[in-house]
Amino acid sequence: MTRIPLNHGAGKMPALGFGTLIPDPAVTVTATQDALEAGFRHFDCAERYGNEREVGRALEAGLAAGGIPRGDIFVTTKLWNSNHRPERVPPAFEASLERLGLNYLDLYLIHTPFAFQPGDDQDPRDQNGNVLYDRAVTLLDTWKALESLVDHGKCRAIGLSDIGLDELKAIYESARIKPSVVQVESHPYLPETELLGFCKEKGIVLLDFAPLGHGMKPGLLEDPVITAIAARVGKTPAQVLLAWAVERGTALLTTPKSAARAREHFDISPLPQDALDEINRIETRQRLNEVVRTGVPGFIPQGR
Numbered sequence: 208m209t210r211i212p213l214n215h216g217a218g219k220m221p222a223l224g225f226g227t228l229i230p231d232p233a234v235t236v237t238a239t240q241d242a243l244e245a246g247f248r249h250f251d252c253a254e255r256y257g258n259e260r261e262v263g264r265a266l267e268a269g270l271a272a273g274g275i276p277r278g279d280i281f282v283t284t285k286l287w288n289s290n291h292r293p294e295r296v297p298p299a300f301e302a303s304l305e306r307l308g309l310n311y312l313d314l315y316l317i318h319t320p321f322a323f324q325p326g327d328d329q330d331p332r333d334q335n336g337n338v339l340y341d342r343a344v345t346l347l348d349t350w351k352a353l354e355s356l357v358d359h360g361k362c363r364a365i366g367l368s369d370i371g372l373d374e375l376k377a378i379y380e381s382a383r384i385k386p387s388v389v390q391v392e393s394h395p396y397l398p399e400t401e402l403l404g405f406c407k408e409k410g411i412v413l414l415d416f417a418p419l420g421h422g423m424k425p426g427l428l429e430d431p432v433i434t435a436i437a438a439r440v441g442k443t444p445a446q447v448l449l450a451w452a453v454e455r456g457t458a459l460l461t462t463p464k465s466a467a468r469a470r471e472h473f474d475i476s477p478l479p480q481d482a483l484d485e486i487n488r489i490e491t492r493q494r495l496n497e498v499v500r501t502g503v504p505g506f507i508p509q510g511r
């Protein structure tokens with residue numbers, strides 16, 4: 208399994224990550240255990256997903272059953288938009304840690320660069336349904352609070368999610384502890400080439416979400432270039448897309464919800480150069496998730 212070294216000696220991140228954005232609590236538990244059993248060692252969580260407790264329970268049981276030490280897995284969670292005020296960061300972090308049943312995190316991300324009105328309402332809106340943003344805190348203020356968590360040894364690395372290149376550059380320039388990871392939507396229809404170039408130059412890992420295009424149809428899994436390569440190399444379209452992401456030097460998140468899917472997603476192998484070239488030549492461009500423009504999640508199930 209490919210493990211990518213993080214900057215400033217913060218360990219290695221397995222390139223294949225299991226994302227826990229799963230609406231059903233029972234499925235969260237079984238899918239997390241199936242992923243662990245299939246070989247996944249990188250788990251991506253968020254306070255906004257509302258299921259850190261289920262993920263924590265599944266990991267505790269799975270590690271015990273498989274005799275897997277905590278140090279073999281890499282766990283990330285994310286600070287939500289309504290907790291950007293610096294004084295809210297340590298309690299939000301500790302609450303996530305408690306729900307996950309862990310005593311340190313491998314990676315803590317700012318979920319989006321948008322600060323919402325501080326408080327316990329994760330989706331604060333005015334009477335007209337417009338999001339209430341918090342103009343009294345900057346992203347750098349929040350970043351400095353994350354730096355303190357690293358200073359105190361509570362998390363090994365910090366990073367950002369749903370961020371554009373200009374905002375990333377601004378944080379990178381001002382940060383005392385540089386971002387280790389940037390998590391954004393990325394796939395052959397949204398290769399984020401410029402962002403990836405900056406990340407590679409600065410030793411930041413680009414972590415793709417939606418590498419399968421959120422499974423939307425029609426979409427990447429049915430793209431003729433991808434299906435033709437899959438037939439040629441004897442892999443599934445999903446395996447081709449995941450292999451492409453790893454070979455271009457990114458890490459990725461996928462969310463298999465059954466044991467068979469977990470095994471399929473974990474079983475990837477290098478693609479021949481001509482296949483990589485063909486995928487790189489795809490010209491379709493499509494962003495599927497608008498979270499990067501508003502901070503409002505595009506794919507969070509309602510009612511949680």
Ligand SMILES: NC(=O)c1ccc[n+]([C@@H]2O[C@H](COP(=O)([O-])OP(=O)(O)OC[C@H]3O[C@@H](n4cnc5c(N)ncnc54)[C@H](OP(=O)(O)O)[C@@H]3O)[C@@H](O)[C@H]2O)c1
Pocket residue numbers: 225226227228229251252318368369390391415416417418419420421422423428443445460461462463464468471496498506
């Ligand atoms: N930072 C952010 O703002 C953000 C936003 C979104 C997601 N994320 C993270 O990224 C993770 C991955 O996102 P994602 O799960 O949406 O991305 P994805 O892997 O691109 O899409 C998952 C979808 O693909 C389908 N699928 C998976 N394997 C398939 C196969 N072999 N054949 C056909 N369909 C297949 C799934 O269907 P089934 O449901 O039938 O399995 C599901 O609908 C999330 O869990 C979360 O951790 C982060």
